Amino acid sequence: MMDNQPSRLTAIALAFMAVIWVSPFSWLILNAFNPLSTGQLEIPRAFGFDNFGLAVSGNAGRQFFNSIIIAAGTATLSVVVGISAAYPLSRLRIPGRNAFLWTLVLLRMLPSAGVLVPLYFAAQRSGLLNQLGVIIALTILNLPFTLLLLKNFFDTVPIELEEAAYVEGASLFQIVTRIVLPMSRAGIAVVWFFSFTGAWNEFLLPLIFARVQDAFPMSVGLYAAFGQQGAINYGFLTAFSILYAAPAIGVYFLLRRNMNTGFAGVGVKG
Amino acid sequence: MKNQANPWLTGNLYVLVLGMLPAIVLIGALLYFTAWAFAFSFTDLALVGRKSVEWSWVGLENFERLFTRRGFLESLWTTVIFVFFSAIVGQSVLGFLLAATLRGTQSTIRSVVEVCIMLGWLLPDIVAAFLWSATTSQTGLINQLIVVPLGFPPINFINSYALPVVTIANIWKGTAWSYLLFSAALDSVSREVVEAAKVDGATPFQRIWLVQLPIIRPHIATNMLFITIWTFTYFPLIFAMTGGGPGRQTETLAVFLYNQSFSRGNLGFGSAISVAMLLIVGVLSLFYLRLLREPK
Numbered sequence: 001m002m003d004n005q006p007s008r009l010t011a012i013a014l015a016f017m018a019v020i021w022v023s024p025f026s027w028l029i030l031n032a033f034n035p036l037s038t039g040q041l042e043i044p045r046a047f048g049f050d051n052f053g054l055a056v057s058g059n060a061g062r063q064f065f066n067s068i069i070i071a072a073g074t075a076t077l078s079v080v081v082g083i084s085a086a087y088p089l090s091r092l093r094i095p096g097r098n099a100f101l102w103t104l105v106l107l108r109m110l111p112s113a114g115v116l117v118p119l120y121f122a123a124q125r126s127g128l129l130n131q132l133g134v135i136i137a138l139t140i141l142n143l144p145f146t147l148l149l150l151k152n153f154f155d156t157v158p159i160e161l162e163e164a165a166y167v168e169g170a171s172l173f174q175i176v177t178r179i180v181l182p183m184s185r186a187g188i189a190v191v192w193f194f195s196f197t198g199a200w201n202e203f204l205l206p207l208i209f210a211r212v213q214d215a216f217p218m219s220v221g222l223y224a225a226f227g228q229q230g231a232i233n234y235g236f237l238t239a240f241s242i243l244y245a246a247p248a249i250g251v252y253f254l255l256r257r258n259m260n261t262g263f264a265g266v267g268v269k270g
Numbered sequence: 271m272k273n274q275a276n277p278w279l280t281g282n283l284y285v286l287v288l289g290m291l292p293a294i295v296l297i298g299a300l301l302y303f304t305a306w307a308f309a310f311s312f313t314d315l316a317l318v319g320r321k322s323v324e325w326s327w328v329g330l331e332n333f334e335r336l337f338t339r340r341g342f343l344e345s346l347w348t349t350v351i352f353v354f355f356s357a358i359v360g361q362s363v364l365g366f367l368l369a370a371t372l373r374g375t376q377s378t379i380r381s382v383v384e385v386c387i388m389l390g391w392l393l394p395d396i397v398a399a400f401l402w403s404a405t406t407s408q409t410g411l412i413n414q415l416i417v418v419p420l421g422f423p424p425i426n427f428i429n430s431y432a433l434p435v436v437t438i439a440n441i442w443k444g445t446a447w448s449y450l451l452f453s454a455a456l457d458s459v460s461r462e463v464v465e466a467a468k469v470d471g472a473t474p475f476q477r478i479w480l481v482q483l484p485i486i487r488p489h490i491a492t493n494m495l496f497i498t499i500w501t502f503t504y505f506p507l508i509f510a511m512t513g514g515g516p517g518r519q520t521e522t523l524a525v526f527l528y529n530q531s532f533s534r535g536n537l538g539f540g541s542a543i544s545v546a547m548l549l550i551v552g553v554l555s556l557f558y559l560r561l562l563r564e565p566k
Contacts, residue, residue: 007374007375010371010374010375011375011376011379014371014372014375014379014383015379017368017383017386018382018383018386018387021386021387021389021390021442022386022389023405023411024401024402024404024405024411024442025389025401026411027401027404027405027410027411028401028404081292081293081296082293084289084290084292084293085289085290085292085293085294087286088286088287088289088290089290091276091279091286092279092286104297104300106555107300107301107304108300109496109499109500109503109551109555112503114304114307114527114541114543114547114548115300115303115304115307115544116531117306117307117310117531117537117540117541117544118302118303118304118306118307118310119303121306122299122303136296139296140296140297140299140300140303141300143293143296143297143300144297144300147293159276162276162278163276166276166277166278170278171278172278172279172281172282172285172286175278197392200394201394201395201396203394203395203396203505203506203510204505204506204528208532218394219394219395219396219506222396222397222400223396223399223510226400226403237400241397241400241401244394244396244397245392245393245394245397248392248393248394249389249392249393252388252392
């Protein structure tokens with residue numbers, strides 16, 4: 001199809017680019033598997049998993065759990081709240097619903113640091129400067145996007161199926177749980193994992209909400225650790241980074257096909 | 271297309287509205303907080319101390335400070351440079367070139383390159399910041415593999431060239447999004463059109479510039495809209511890499527906003543900064559949306 005002459009040259013250029021792109025990882029991996037790591041870029045003289053052992057025990061292990069709680073909590077809450085609102089939004093002809101949703105999405109694209117000040121105050125007043133507060137705040141910030149995506153997915157479920165089920169005597173609850181949800185399973189999974197990785201990576205909100213070290217998720221923990229001057233244990237930090245990055249990356253490759261359709265939908269449906 | 275003719279819906283309106291209630295409450299909270307941020311920008315509210323309780327309305331004073339005190343305009347300029355080079359020039363152009371090139375290559379090469387680029391994008395911001403700080407440090411990868419072997423003394427990039435370093439880090443991190451979007455966009459260009467141009471003797475460059483680019487113009491505008499806004503308000507990477515320094519070299523508006531609000535505790539002034547950012551982003555979005563709509 002395409003002309004064949006330049007293809008070898010392009011292949012070399014592309015390979016070169018790929019190497020450049022992943023080269024920063026070399027340092028991360030070399031240090032993480034080197035128990036005697038000094039933070040230098042060097043071929044390790046020893047090899048072992050000691051650093052990973054450190055990165056899952058004690059404080060670091062707690063931060064891992066904090067991250068899991070925040071990410072899974074946010075994703076689940078967003079999806080549950082999102083589904084129960086997106087289905088009516090998709091089916092009832094509420095005037096101006098699309099314009100409203102898009103306005104909300106645009107609103108959310110504004111600097112979240114701006115909404116942060118009121119969020120912080122509200123959380124402080126109601127004693128929510130903790131995990132639960134972070135989960136609720138992230139859900140609030142996520143919701144416009146979640147609603148829009150879920151509504152788009154529900155829109156693709158043919159209403160005839162629901163009519164048929166109704167004629168057969170199914171209740172609203174049965175229609176939603178037996179037809180609508182199974183048929184938009186892939187979409188719901190995408191939204192869940194979007195919210196999960198978003199909350200997993202979130203840094204600013206927990207930074208402000210988490211007042212004590214016990215409440216730090218991994219993002220804040222990592223920042224706090226490499227921000228300290230002095231004796232930095234690079235082996236530990238690199239192993240910790242890899243563990244922290246793994247779920248976000250793993251989830252993507254697990255759901256690669258679904259994710260790509262999700263992106264295309266988001267980007268182009270404008 | 272009869273409206274509201276679905277008995278399982280009309281018969282259960284209460285249930286449906288009840289289902290929407292939590293979302294309505296949370297969206298209400300979002301709108302309320304946004305309105306609150308606006309209101310704060312006219313006060314001298316502080317994070318700690320007396321003014322955190324006994325704040326007062328100060329009118330437009332915060333907005334005057336944006337232009338009369340040092341800081342805001344410098345940050346705005348830094349942000350413009352950062353957005354232009356990392357998002358518009360870097361991510362968008364590189365993403366498009368990759369998408370256009372990879373379409374013609376074998377699927378193995380394509381997936382390998384794709385995975386490499388995606389790794390940057392999927393990496394949590396803080397890990398990316400950590401990685402790039404290490405890569406550009408005095409003993410880092412660039413110095414050990416390029417600068418020192420060429421006979422130069424090692425350069426502390428993150429201190430001497432802070433803004434270019436964070437710009438490159440952001441290109442590295444964000445190109446995947448543009449790539450994915452352009453990839454999807456180019457898939458939507460029908461093969462016949464491109465083949466026809468080829469038969470008519472168009473060079474590869476002409477095929478891209480005169481045929482494909484005009485067709486995917488809406489996608490370009492969408493992409494620009496998203497990445498401009500994201501980069502404009504992007505915070506964690508720069509903050510974790512440099513904290514805005516050295517000096518104020520990398521203090522983009524998002525970092526400036528954070529520093530003013532939470533390090534110095536000037537919440538009122540911080541809110542004014544976010545309102546100003548909102549206005550700028552709003553104007554930019556309108557510009558891109560016009561580009562998107564305009565049929566040509």
